Amino acid sequence: xxxxxxxxxxxxxxxxxxxxxxxxxxxxxxxxxxxxxxxxxxxxxxxxxxxxxxxxxxxxxxxxxxxxxxxxxxxxxxxxxxxxxxxxxxxxxxxxxxxxxxxxxxxxxxxxxxxxxxxxxxxxxxxxxxxxxxxxxxxxxxxxxxxxxxxxxxxxxxxxxxxxxxxxxxxxxxxxxxxxxxxxxxxxxxxxxxxxxxxxxxxxxxxxxxxxxxxxxxxxxxxxxxxxxxxxxxxxxxxxxxxxxxxxxxxxxxxxxxxxxxxxxxxxxxxxxxxxxxx
Numbered sequence: 511x512x513x514x515x516x517x518x519x520x521x522x523x524x525x526x527x528x529x530x531x532x533x534x535x536x537x538x539x540x541x542x543x544x545x546x547x548x549x550x551x552x553x554x555x556x557x558x559x560x561x562x563x564x565x566x567x568x569x570x571x572x573x574x575x576x577x578x579x580x581x582x583x584x585x586x587x588x589x590x591x592x593x594x595x596x597x598x599x600x601x602x603x604x605x606x607x608x609x610x611x612x613x614x615x616x617x618x619x620x621x622x623x624x625x626x627x628x629x630x631x632x633x634x635x636x637x638x639x640x641x642x643x644x645x646x647x648x649x650x651x652x653x654x655x656x657x658x659x660x661x662x663x664x665x666x667x668x669x670x671x672x673x674x675x676x677x678x679x680x681x682x683x684x685x686x687x688x689x690x691x692x693x694x695x696x697x698x699x700x701x702x703x704x705x706x707x708x709x710x711x712x713x714x715x716x717x718x719x720x721x722x723x724x725x726x727x728x729x730x731x732x733x734x735x736x737x738x739x740x741x742x743x744x745x746x747x748x749x750x751x752x753x754x755x756x757x758x759x760x761x762x763x764x765x766x767x768x769x770x771x772x773x774x775x776x777x778x779x780x781x782x783x784x785x786x787x788x789x
Contacts, residue, residue, distance in 0.1 A: 514528070514529050521582070530553075538564050547703060549575030549576075553566070567598060609633050619634075620730065637737060639749045648718050666703075675769075735761050736754075743769065
């Protein structure tokens with residue numbers, strides 16, 4: 511794994527974008543983008559598996575992980591995320607990519623894939639779709655807008671185990687890695703999640719409304735694989751079924767005993783992605 515960074519541009523100035531890179535630049539390129547409160551290291555298991563056949567670039571979306579924070583919280587929006595993703599693709603120096611996106615990363619992928627002349631060859635979206643009910647967004651907001659300061663790493667890991675329980679069964683080692691890569695130490699020695707608290711402003715200043723971007727979905731023409739946790743409240747069963755019948759008529763694969771969202775660390779989840787991308 512290699513740690514890389516470059517500058518993105520926002521209306522108030524430049525910001526630094528970090529990504530991890532795996533595999534050889536001579537191979538086909540896969541871009542992985544994480545969920546709302548996660549970071550590039552969420553894809554370590556997947557990227558480590560795929561690097562034998564592909565170059566894999568995992569982005570820290572601005573305001574998360576090792577990427578910079580924006581001076582104006584209003585800049586945390588999908589137009590900025592799409593522009594930053596495009597800048598990453600340009601930096602990678604390729605005309606075509608495959609995209610793997612979890613939750614927020616999947617929404618970014620849907621929007622990019624819907625654009626004319628999109629560079630996305632194949633799209634994998636993990637537990638997200640063109641309709642998200644507001645009640646599910648309110649659930650996520652409820653745990654993100656709290657103080658979220660923890661005395662030590664043990665307390666932080668305990669918090670992650672609680673709020674990310676829908677990810678499905680993970681080993682102690684996997685939870686520990688998630689905590690290590692998802693932590694930020696504050697000046698007073700306490701631990702917080704590794705994202706700018708300002709990314710939660712949309713939840714603080716609601717009210718929440720349903721997400722409805724079916725018009726983007728219907729414009730996608732590339733092959734799409736949809737992964738769904740069978741107990742997900744973000745990607746509803748009816749929405750997932752409709753995604754197989756309209757737009758790109760996606761292939762759907764569900765995982766039992768999992769909610770939002772499959773962690774993409776289990777062998778079966780990784781194998782499904784590898785098979786779809788021809789890796």
